[in-house]
Amino acid sequence: MKRILVLFGGCSTEYEVSLQSAHGILSHMDPTRYTPLMVGITRQGRWLCYTGPLEAIAEDRWQGEHCVPCTLSLDRGERRLLLLDGSGRALPFDGAFPVLHGKNGEDGTLQGLLELAGVPVIGCGALSSALCMDKDRSHKLAALAGVPVPKGAVFRWGAEPEAIRRAAEALGYPLFVKPVRAGSSFGITRVAGPEGLPQAVEEAFSHDREILLEEAVDGFEVGCAVLGTGELTVGQVDEIQLSQGFFNYEEKYTLKTSAIHCPARIPPETADRVRQAAKTVYRALDCKGFARVDFFLTPAGGLLFNEVNTIPGFTAHSRYPNMMKGIGLDFSTLVSKMVETEELS
Structure with a gap:
């Protein structure tokens, strides 16, 4: 049985969403195949090994009696979590699953730390994470790969x-x-x-x-979930319907004036073009494991690359798992496949 270091929380403004996503991942991790080693990172950047109930993570009640200060061993290949409670204990693990959104979690910084320590990273690595967070450089590489981008x-x-x-x-x-x-x-x-x-x-x-x-591109946003490193699996294409403004932080997590349609209300041949473009961008930006690729679709049928989300939301209502559900991958199967994309030895 593999022990998976699941990292959540963090110093970014997306701390709360990370807790919800981590709860989703942990709730659907196969207990017959994987043992999670939960590490929460506080808003102040403190690492805590957590052994309490999952519900407390989702409700941001996880800090307290079930926590022990910890840090990652940087000795390359050791793959150990060092407990800082004076006991001298070190907990071994096989790979790390970062479930942190935004800066200092999704931008390659944490992935770089893990790679420096010789830890297999489930999901995109340091290079692809940094590139995908960068709207300018990701657009330039997508354009070089033949996928149009906004001016x-x-x-x-x-x-x-x-x-x-x-x-x-x-x-x-x-x-x-x-x-x-x-x-x-x-x-x-x-x-x-x-x-x-x-x-x-x-x-x-x-x-x-x-x-x-x-x-400002005239049209609407569509997205495509991509899974894999060698052979790629793509989910159903979804569509964001806006009634006003744009898909900002509040709309992404409350859907007050917007709606998500999965599958997207577009012709099958257009959905096929989105899926193919998503794979092209995924490869061009050196993605692995999983990511969600977003585009603008114009009234004339033009497709323009918007961005890649290397750690998309993983709640029961999030876009990525729902896209994969549309092709027959339930949440638990999806989590197992995401872990399997990284060879843990």
């Missing part, structure tokens, strides 16, 4: 406001101003006209040292 312009911190203004005028309004590296739509503003540009730029720069001005 945009990138600026670094300290750029002249006049240069940003001219780029916005060239793209045309409305447009989006985005941090180049941020998760779950944080720092993104839809700008209807020149008067809203300065504040949107300031907001985006508060999240990252680089920002992206991007055209």
